[in-house]
Structures are given as C-alpha cells and as structure tokens.
Amino acid sequence: MIKKYSFAFTFTAVLFLSSFTHSFGQTNTKPFVYGDLLPDAPELAARGEYAVGVQTLDLIHANQLDILNYGKGTDSLYNRPLKIEVWYPAEAGSNELISYDEVMGQNGSPTRPIIPFTFLGRATRNAKPAYAEDSYPLVIVSHGYTGSRYLMTYLTENLASKGYVVVAIDHTDATFRDAAGFQSTLLNRSLDDLFVLNEIARLGNQKDSFLNDLVNSDNTALIGYSMGGYGAVNVAGAGYSPQAAQLFGGMTGGSKALLKRSMGNPEFEASIDPRIKVIVAFAPWGMQRGVWDAEGLAGIKIPSLFVAGSKDDISGYEDGTKAIYEGAVNSDRYLLTYIDARHNTAPNPAPAESLDSARHIDEYLRYADSVWDMRRINNINQHFVTAFLGFYLKDNGAYKAYLDVNANSDKKEWPGFKPRTTVGLEMDHESAN
Template sequence: MIKNRLLVSILSSILFISTLSISFGQSPTNPFVYGDPLPDAPELAARGEYAVGVQTMDLVNKNQLDILNYGKGADSLYNRPLKVEIWYPAAAGSTDLISYDEVMGQNGSPTRPLIPFTFLGRATRNAKPVTADGSFPLVIVSHGYTGSRYLMTYLTENLASKGYVVVAIDHTEATFRDAGGFQSTLLNRSLDDLFVLDEMARLSQQNDTFLKNLVDSDNTALIGYSMGGYGAVNVAGAGYSPQAAQLFGSMSSGSKALLKRTMGNPEFEASIDPRIKVIVAFAPWGMQRGVWNAEGLAGIKIPSLFIAGSLDDISGYENGTKAIYEGAVNSDRYLLTYINARHNVAPNPAPAEALEKNLSIDEYLRYGDSVWDMRRMNNINQHFVTAFLGVHLKGKEDFKSYLVVDENAEKKEWPGFKPRTSVGLELDHKSAN
C-alpha cells in the first residue's frame, strides 16, 4: 500500500510538472518567448491583431559634440552613429520566431567580459509592412546605462502588434558593447531621442524606405528606462537644474554643453517638441542626484506614466521616481509601483546564460529582480502601457477604465486582472494643475 501511494505521488508530481511546462508554453515545439502571457497575465498583455515585422537601420547624427574627447581637438565634433531596431505592423501572415543577437558583460571590464548569446522573439525579419491601414503612432524606446535596443523586446514586439511603429535606440557609448564615459549618456540621451524622432518623420516621407507613409510622427510616445527615463523626462519638458549642469561640467573637463538642456535656457525651451504626446518613464535616474528642481519638473505638461520599484536602490523611489511624479504638477500622471522591487522593472527576463556558474552576479541582476518574476512584470507593463498609449495616442476611451483603479491592488480587484492576481501593486494618479 505504501509503495502504491509513493508511486501515485511520484506520477502526480511528474504530471504536475509536465502540465506546468505546457501551461507556460515551454516545449521544444512551442518555446516560451519573452513577452508571452503567463496564465495570470492581465487582459491587455495579450498581443494585438497585427503580425510583427522588424528591421535594423543605421542612422548618423552629423556634427555632434564628441564629449568623450572634449578639449583634445579643435572642435571635438564627430558624426554620431546610432543603430536602431524598428518593429512595425506587418502584412497578414503568421509571425515567425526570430533570434536576436545580444551580449552580456561590460565593455572594457576585466571581470565582466562580453559574452554573446541569442534569445527568441516573435517577429519576422524584413517583413512587408501593412499599407492598407494608414500610418501608425510612433513609439521611441530608450534603454538604460548600459543596455541595448533589445533590452525590452517583450514590449517593443507587443506594441507593434497593436498598431504602433516602435523604434528602439542603441545609444552609442552606452551599450553593453561600446560603453564609454558616463558624460556621453548625460549629454546625448535627449539629443538622440529628438534626432530619431526627426529621422522617422523624414524617412516616412521618402519613397525608397519601408517606412514610407507608415509613421505618424505627430503622434509620438517616448519610453525610457533608467538613463532612458532621464532623457525622456527632459524631452517632456523638465529642463535640467543648474546642479546637473555643474555635475556634468565636473565630469567633462568643464564643458558647458548641458546648459542647453537646462530649465530657462532659450534653446531648451525651443526644443520642446509638440509631436511627443506622452512619456513612459521606467525608474528614471537623476532626481536623487539633484538633476531636476521644482521649476524643472513643473515643465512637464504632457501626460506621463511612471513605473518603479518601491525599493529601487539605483534611481531611488521616495527621493527618486516618486519625487518626480509628485513634482510634475502640470502633467496628468500615473505612478505604478511594484512593491518590494528594486530597479529592474523594465527589462526582459535574464537569459539562461546569466545562470551559468562563475559569472558575476551582475549579469543576472542586470535583468532580474530578487522578489518579482520578470515575466510577470513584463505582462503587467504590457497591460498598463497598452492602456496608457491607447487612451492618449489612439483615442481608445474604453481603455480609461483600466487606469481607474483602487490605489492599493489588494483592496479590490483591478479591471483587467484575473481574480486574486492584482497583488503587490499600487497605482497612483494625479491630475494636472
């Protein structure tokens, strides 16, 4: 009898594990791909109606200040290269599995050498774009320091399937492969974002690109994570503080180049681009270092969605993302908080290669969180970003209901969440003054 019970127990365990694997789509013929909905994914995490195409494009922003060599040459100018990945609604047909080439590690680090790896996505390389449905809103995605254009494919692919053209930037001198001095990131984030916006608008009007008539650049969202959030908040209207310009000068041989992005500077005020309708800032860096003051944050006048972990130890929470949210008094804004999460609220999950022995733990912690399942975070991000952009870029009035929730997820089930699953979250909202 005991042997029979033991056998039944073992067989039941095997069946449970097999069922669990199937439920998460993890099988040789149907692998789990970053961004796939888990069984407890909220409603708007699901992919949209479109197949997804993807292409890589190399851009060049001419005659830019070479801040890493400032003071070494007469003008210290260079033609700044930017590689971008573009996801877009593709013509009818099945979306293929695609392999993305990425690296772990840190350029120039003796303890963290670059380690190539690949991971799967759901897109078709060089697919023919949809042409019958007009142009699509533009979403520009900006990674952290360091990072890459592939850091958030769970979101970029997802948004493209819902009728957006999504452009993720490899910020030169700030990627895993080419990371350089931090002053390049401080100066170039907002400049890169605005240049890419101009390029997408230009290319959409040219006959010899796949982007012809595809991009509605007058209807743009900017999504940034960490240092990408630093740039997004600035582009949205929050000029940097005098303290930020001083910090930058101390790191760059006395350069005053960042003054052009500070509050009150006429050149900064003239750069506020009405084509950018909203921002989504994941764990934006800078507030805890005095990058903005009250006057600067009051300059944000477009809707904003901030997303952060309550224990963020890189950008800060109470003195970081939440302080930005509180200070953006002229923005209709939301703050989604992952309770007990740290900084990594935006990336893809850690690749399998990050689990290898004898690697720096930073290879895992570049992606992972020690409390939250990143696949779950990814699904929640898909849900709320879909709702937020749907309201403001596509005029989906019915999506507003997903943003009207009880502040504390544990008190009442949130719209779009399955029973017992809206836990560990808070969503705050404040209207513009």
C-alpha cells in the same frame, strides 16, 4: 511572485535552454518567448491583431560634441552613429520565431567580458508592412546605461502587434558592447531621442523607405528606462537644474553643453517638441542627484506614466521616481509601483546564459529582480502601457478604466486583472494643475 520551491529556478532555466514549455508533466513544442502570457497575465498583455516585422537601420547624427574627447582635438565634433531597431505591423503570416543577437558583460570590464548569446522573439525580419488607411503612431524606446535596443523586446514586439511603429535605439557609448564615459550618456540621451524622432519623420516621407506612409511621427510616445527615463523626462519638458551641470565636474565643455538642456534656456524651450504627446518613464534616474527641481518638473505638460519599484536602489523611489511623479504637477500622470521591487522594472527576463554560476552575478542582476518574476512584470507592463498609449495616442476612451483602477473600487480588484492577482501593486493618479 517567485515561488520559494527549489525547483522553480531550475524550471525557469529549462524553459530557455531547451526551448520547450513543460507544465504539469506535459511537453509542448511551442517555446516560451519573452512577453508570452503567464496564466495570471492581465487582459491587455495579450498581443494584438497584427503580425510583426522588424528591420535594423543605421543612422548618423552629424557634427555632435565629442564630450569624451573634449579639448583633445581641434573642434571636438564627431559624427555620432546610432543603430536602431524598428518593429512594425506586418502582413498576416509574418509572425515567425526570430533570433536576436545580443551580448552580456560590460565593455572594458575585465571581470565581465563580452559574451555573445541569442534569444527568441516573435517577428519576421524585413517583412512586408501592413499599410493602413491611417499611419501608425510612433513609439521611441530608450534603454538604460548599460543596455541595448533589444533590452525590452517583450514590449516592443507587443506594441507593434497593436498598431504602433516602435523604434528602439542603441545609444552609442551606453550599450553593453561600447560602454564608455558616463558624461556621454548625460549629454546625449535627450539629443539622441530628438534626432531619432526627426529621422523617422524624414523616412516616413521618403518614397523609397518602408516607413513611407506607415508611421505618424506627429503622434509619438517616448518610453525610457533608467537613463532612458532621464532622457524622456528632459525631452518631455523638464529642463535640467543648474545643479545638474555639476555632474560634469571640472569639464567646462560638458557643463556648458548640458546647460543648453536646462530650464529657462531659450534653446531648450525651443526644443520641446509638440509631436511627442506622452512619455513612459521606467525608474528614471537623476532626482537623487539634483538633476531636476520643482521648476523643471513643472515643465512637463504632457501625460506621463511612471513605473518603479518601491526598493529601487539605483534611481531611488520616495526621493527618486515618486518625487518626479509628485513634482510633475502640470502633467496628467500615473505612477505604477511594484512593491519591494528594485530597479529592474523594465527589462526582458534574465537570459539563460546568465544562470551559469560561473558568470559574474551582475549578468543575472542586470535583468532580474530578487522578489518579482520578470515575466510577471513584463506582462503587467504590457497591460498598462497598452492602456496608457491606447487612451492618449489612439484616443480610445475604453482604455481609461484600465488606468483608473482605484476609481470605483474599495476592493483591490482591477479591471483586466484576474481575482487575487493585484497583490504587490499600487497605482496612483494625479490630474494636471
């Protein structure tokens, strides 16, 4: 938890602004990077054995419905651009500090102008991949509205170091830089995810691609946060309810298009992709708006990990994420709850630039939680996502104990956690029907 002493906030700012870690009067020139371990980090939060490489790719999803300009043109179709970031296991010696270019603010908002900033990671741009006898499982990461492919680098780098190829998407019309009408996110989120899966599979078989023989797209996890979670739940098999189409109001084209992703629609049923083995949904949006019903949630038949704050005021908890968890009756599923946290259970910590009192407070609140230290949340997420993917994607039975934390304990001491460090956490598990 965040300490109440007045120096704690200033101390955090110094960590980022000076790129030095200062502890108990001693200076260390090693900078703190998002995802680095706090003293109370659980066991599986540590990075893995691989160095990490990173590359940026630009994709084009051709002939997509231009929902934001529907009815204004002759065909309302466009070529939808998608920028992705790919982290992957790299040859030894490639774990350099890297600077990521990001922005804060909100496209089109006069009170929140776009402000560029940079932050550090531990990866090497265009490093030589560490090819292995078996190609690595694929993890696709989908941000919220608004966000970016860099919103969860603490997790994307961490998973790549553990033998995954991790692909994070910049969802067009939903990033800080290009935020546009919400209808685009409602329609395109799951379509973007499936398109990126197909593109990575194609590149994995293309001789001149660095992904050739590196990635196994037949063994894929989809991780989504907020609207990314909304997309992940749909891709996993939960067709939208008939009520969901009403989110488009009188926009007939949008309603018809969303119905193609609805339960019972043959096109949706045919799109459920067996290559996607599991989902991780952080604070998935939509349950409070009637996006899913019991029939739809019962369509999720793959293992799922849901993560939420018990005071989530964006996606909801009891009638939001927890209701999705309870309704996914045909999924072997887990629910990790941060007690008293709100919506921000997935992002990186707030950037140093957001600490400036002259900034709009939403630049800080876009990342931060009012109760929990985001670095602590990051470490716990690294731990449990590692266990979940390790068990279900890599078929490593040793990880099961880290998930079934309440199985053989009447005390709140969980495998991999230091004594007295599980306060504020709950983990629920239900087997599939």
